[in-house]
Amino acid sequence: MSLLQVDSLSLGLRGTPVLREVNLIIEASEIAGVVGESGAGKSMLGKAILGVLPRDVTVTAGAIRLNGTDLLALHPRARRAFLKRDMALIPQDPLSALNPCRTISAQLAEVLPKGTADAKMEVIRWLDAVRIPSATKVAKSFPHVLSGGMRQRALIAAAFASRPKLVIADEPTTALDVTVQKDVLHLIRELQRETGVGLMFVTHDLCVVAKICHSVTVMHGGRVIEQAACTDLINRPAHAYSQALLAATPRPDHAGQGLEPVPTALIERMIAEAGDG
Amino acid sequence: MVEPLLEARGLGVRLGMRRRFLRKDDKGFPILSNINFALQPGEILALVGESGSGKTTLGRAIAGLTQIQAGSLLFQGRPIVDPSNIASTRTRDRAWYPRWRACRRDIQMIFQDPLSSLNPRRSIGQSLDVPLRNFGAATTVDELLDQVGLASEFKGLYPHRISGGQRQRVGIARALAGAPKLIIADEVVSGLDVSNQARILRLLLDLRDQRGLSVLFITHDLAVVRSLADRVLVMQRGKICEDGTVRRVFESPSHSYTKKLLRAAPSPEYDPDWLADTVKGPFAMEIENATVFVTGANRGIGARFVEALLLRGAAKVYAAARDVAALPDDPRVVKIALDITDAEAVAKAATEASDVTLLINNAGFNSNTGALKNPSMEDARREMEVNYFGTLSMIRAFAPVLKANGGGAIVNMLSILSRVALPMMGTLCASKAASLSMTQAVRAELKAQGTKVFAIMPGAVDTDMSKDFPPPKLDPADVVRAALNGLETGDEDDIYPGDMAQGLRAGLEHDPKEVEAELASYLP
Ligand SMILES: NC(=O)c1ccc[n+]([C@@H]2O[C@H](COP(=O)([O-])OP(=O)(O)OC[C@H]3O[C@@H](n4cnc5c(N)ncnc54)[C@H](OP(=O)(O)O)[C@@H]3O)[C@@H](O)[C@H]2O)c1
Ligand SMILES: Nc1ncnc2c1ncn2[C@@H]1O[C@H](COP(=O)(O)OP(=O)(O)OP(=O)(O)O)[C@@H](O)[C@H]1O
Ligand SMILES: [Mg+2]
Numbered sequence: 001m002s003l004l005q006v007d008s009l010s011l012g013l014r015g016t017p018v019l020r021e022v023n024l025i026i027e028a029s030e031i032a033g034v035v036g037e038s039g040a041g042k043s044m045l046g047k048a049i050l051g052v053l054p055r056d057v058t059v060t061a062g063a064i065r066l067n068g069t070d071l072l073a074l075h076p077r078a079r080r081a082f083l084k085r086d087m088a089l090i091p092q093d094p095l096s097a098l099n100p101c102r103t104i105s106a107q108l109a110e111v112l113p114k115g116t117a118d119a120k121m122e123v124i125r126w127l128d129a130v131r132i133p134s135a136t137k138v139a140k141s142f143p144h145v146l147s148g149g150m151r152q153r154a155l156i157a158a159a160f161a162s163r164p165k166l167v168i169a170d171e172p173t174t175a176l177d178v179t180v181q182k183d184v185l186h187l188i189r190e191l192q193r194e195t196g197v198g199l200m201f202v203t204h205d206l207c208v209v210a211k212i213c214h215s216v217t218v219m220h221g222g223r224v225i226e227q228a229a230c231t232d233l234i235n236r237p238a239h240a241y242s243q244a245l246l247a248a249t250p251r252p253d254h255a256g257q258g259l260e261p262v263p264t265a266l267i268e269r270m271i272a273e274a275g276d277g
Numbered sequence: 278m279v280e281p282l283l284e285a286r287g288l289g290v291r292l293g294m295r296r297r298f299l300r301k302d303d304k305g306f307p308i309l310s311n312i313n314f315a316l317q318p319g320e321i322l323a324l325v326g327e328s329g330s331g332k333t334t335l336g337r338a339i340a341g342l343t344q345i346q347a348g349s350l351l352f353q354g355r356p357i358v359d360p361s362n363i364a365s366t367r368t369r370d371r372a373w374y375p376r377w378r379a380c381r382r383d384i385q386m387i388f389q390d391p392l393s394s395l396n397p398r399r400s401i402g403q404s405l406d407v408p409l410r411n412f413g414a415a416t417t418v419d420e421l422l423d424q425v426g427l428a429s430e431f432k433g434l435y436p437h438r439i440s441g442g443q444r445q446r447v448g449i450a451r452a453l454a455g456a457p458k459l460i461i462a463d464e465v466v467s468g469l470d471v472s473n474q475a476r477i478l479r480l481l482l483d484l485r486d487q488r489g490l491s492v493l494f495i496t497h498d499l500a501v502v503r504s505l506a507d508r509v510l511v512m513q514r515g516k517i518c519e520d521g522t523v524r525r526v527f528e529s530p531s532h533s534y535t536k537k538l539l540r541a542a543p544s545p546e547y548d549p550d551w552l553a554d555t556v557k558g559p560f561a562m563e564i565e566n567a568t569v570f571v572t573g574a575n576r577g578i579g580a581r582f583v584e585a586l587l588l589r590g591a592a593k594v595y596a597a598a599r600d601v602a603a604l605p606d607d608p609r610v611v612k613i614a615l616d617i618t619d620a621e622a623v624a625k626a627a628t629e630a631s632d633v634t635l636l637i638n639n640a641g642f643n644s645n646t647g648a649l650k651n652p653s654m655e656d657a658r659r660e661m662e663v664n665y666f667g668t669l670s671m672i673r674a675f676a677p678v679l680k681a682n683g684g685g686a687i688v689n690m691l692s693i694l695s696r697v698a699l700p701m702m703g704t705l706c707a708s709k710a711a712s713l714s715m716t717q718a719v720r721a722e723l724k725a726q727g728t729k730v731f732a733i734m735p736g737a738v739d740t741d742m743s744k745d746f747p748p749p750k751l752d753p754a755d756v757v758r759a760a761l762n763g764l765e766t767g768d769e770d771d772i773y774p775g776d777m778a779q780g781l782r783a784g785l786e787h788d789p790k791e792v793e794a795e796l797a798s799y800l801p
Pocket of ligand 3: 042043044092170
């Protein structure tokens with residue numbers, strides 16, 4: 001049985017499809033990348049799994065199973081309990097995710113597993129683990145005094161501190177400097193190895209995917225375009241769209257790449273082939 | 278040779294420097310000092326560096342949005358800022374001000390998210406019309422939109438209705454209204470997907486090729502720099518540490534910081550081992566399994582050192598204090614009664630702790646008085662006795678021990694007051710300055726035996742020693758964390774925990790006299 005199994009999930013926004021028959025499997029101890037351009041539906045997929053879809057977006061078909069339990073069949077309250085215990089989100093926008101009126105320490109202590117002996121110490125240990133300098137002081141601070149990068153790191157700490165089974169990370173390192181990004185990615189992978197959580201890693205950045213993911217799902221227009229092991233997707237992308245995404249990715253090791261968008265003709269062909277505009 | 282479009286000579290910017298060393302809390306010190314570079318017409322110059330290094334401040338200074346305090350800035354060979362009128366006048370009546378206004382049309386800045394700078398109540402068309410009219414430009418809104426690859430239908434739309442990539446192009450269109458010669462683009466592609474990013478980069482290249490536009494491209498994304506820019510400036514702590522063609526800098530970086538940045542930039546190649554490949558700095562010292570000796574371990578920073586060392590897996594910690602009663606009970610802790618001013622006791626400790634690989638000289642004394650205020654000389658002598666002679670005698674006793682154990686390291690708890698004088702603690706500063714000087718000498722002498730010598734120079738810390746000092750103060754656990762993290766990463770052997778210390782350090786690099794004048798007001 002897989003940790004997460006999304007079966008043929010479709011979402012609709014007042015009649016227009018947002019996700020179309022998306023299948024995704026994430027095993028425990030796996031980092032599953034989800035990539036694609038803006039509007040591909042990556043965040044929507046994450047929100048559907050977490051049960052936090054916007055009001056007007058509804059599940060039109062499919063199932064989401066966590067360790068075999070069909071989340072969509074659960075009573076909302078039972079689902080929330082499930083969510084709180086087993087899943088955590090590292091959101092795309094760190095500012096909106098933190099409560100401006102409570103200290104970092106209070107917000108982190110809240111997600112620690114019940115019965116944590118010394119919550120204050122544990123919070124500082126987590127802040128230190130995500131390389132926040134002056135962890136003791138930061139713990140006592142309110143979110144607004146922290147820089148974007150610091151907030152992002154605090155949220156990574158919060159996600160893992162709750163000891164979840166599945167973490168959904170939506171662009172977790174986009175706001176960070178390269179050196180910090182590398183540290184934090186390394187840390188995410190170490191934490192993930194130690195705790196055995198499954199991780200859904202949503203990003204635009206194929207460079208990051210190539211370094212951290214085990215498997216990759218490429219999405220476009222609410223559909224899954226290609227699913228493959230990371231090494232295959234990076235070295236032998238099968239679908240023309242995956243190839244185009246890779247070709248559009250700038251690289252630090254040689255010049256001239258990343259100056260052409262994914263060709264419009266290709267997008268038009270994909271839309272035509274999918275048969276629904 | 279072509280005349281540079283823009284040239285900075287010894288440019289310096291200080292933000293809120295006055296009266297802020299001892300009061301400031303969270304925000305960094307974005308100080309720029311001695312910035313020199315030239316930007317040629319039609320050149321795309323990238324500016325990279327980590328957050329807080331001063332990239333945006335430099336961009337803003339050039340765009341006239343932040344005041345420049347030193348050096349000169351030349352646009353097309355004519356100074357728009359020069360030192361002669363910096364010192365004497367206030368911003369508003371500076372002689373160059375009208376000239377700068379004239380240049381403003383030629384220099385435009387665009388920011389990361391134009392949503393914040395576009396009026397949400399104005400349509401795109403209206404937002405573009407304003408600068409066109411201000412500049413009295415002959416261009417139409419349609420032409421502007423066309424230049425950035427947007428259809429004229431966009432005129433009627435409102436900012437929140439269009440995508441981030443499209444908004445970014447509207448931002449560029451607006452900057453183009455006055456037909457500028459230089460665009461300063463601050464993180465304009467961060468957060469965009471590859472296609473939208475490629476469209477923006479392509480647009481900048483086309484504007485350069487067709488109109489000879491120059492671009493100062495501020496980013497933290499090195500891959501984008503490689504594809505887009507001709508030349509790159511690398512900034513670290515408010516200074517330019519490397520300047521060269523993109524090819525030269527990426528293929529053979531000369532500064533260690535540039536090397537570090539490049540090692541951290543991922544390429545789209547499958548490599549699961551890449552993340553684990555963290556290259557340690559030249560001063561790296563492992564804490565795990567180290568045998569450590571800590572003086573003054575009974576309270577304050579010393580007590581936090583003992584806790585943190587145990588947590589990080591030190592094999593054994595000799596916790597030394599005059600009063601051993603307050604030392605923690607732990608199987609890995611060996612309690613030692615030690616007054617560091619007692620030469621015999623120090624010698625005995627070194628024989629007893631013959632397996633030490635890391636010596637932490639933490640014990641210190643602060644009389645918290647001025648040099649003349651105190652009626653007696655006793656306190657001043659005591660400070661020298663403990664902070665200077667005590668530390669020196671510890672080092673003399675333990676240097677052979679460290680040598681026998683393979684080199685190891687010495688950590689001296691100094692203070693930012695080792696580098697600046699705070700009159701309200703005049704004599705303490707002298708003793709700490711002496712210790713810093715001695716630390717540097719010892720560092721050189723012990724190099725041959727492979728012993729690394731670290732200087733830790735925090736600002737005010739919240740312990741008994743500084744109980745009357747006004748906040749903000751560092752938490753002692755954070756000082757210890759900064760020190761031990763510094764040892765483990767090994768980038769530098771001088772470690773400055775906290776904002777106050779870093780601000781003063783930057784201030785010293787910028788203008789030591791200014792720092793002295795600032796601290797002079799803190800009288801006993
Ligand atoms: N607090 C600050 O703002 C600050 C800022 C920068 C640097 N520092 C430095 O950090 C170090 C630790 O300071 P702290 O803040 O933890 O101060 P603290 O709480 O006053 O502790 C000072 C420690 O040094 C010990 N000590 C003093 N004289 C000694 C001697 N002759 N022999 C052995 N031990 C002696 C004290 O032992 P007893 O308990 O027996 O007196 C105590 O354990 C000092 O070197 C200090 O200069 C402090
Ligand atoms: N709050 C919302 N209400 C309704 N529709 C939305 C909402 N947010 C996004 N959508 C729509 O859902 C689709 C998928 O959006 P989603 O946010 O999942 O994209 P994404 O792949 O995460 O993009 P990005 O990389 O920009 O974050 C898009 O067509 C978008 O317009
Ligand atoms: Mg998203």
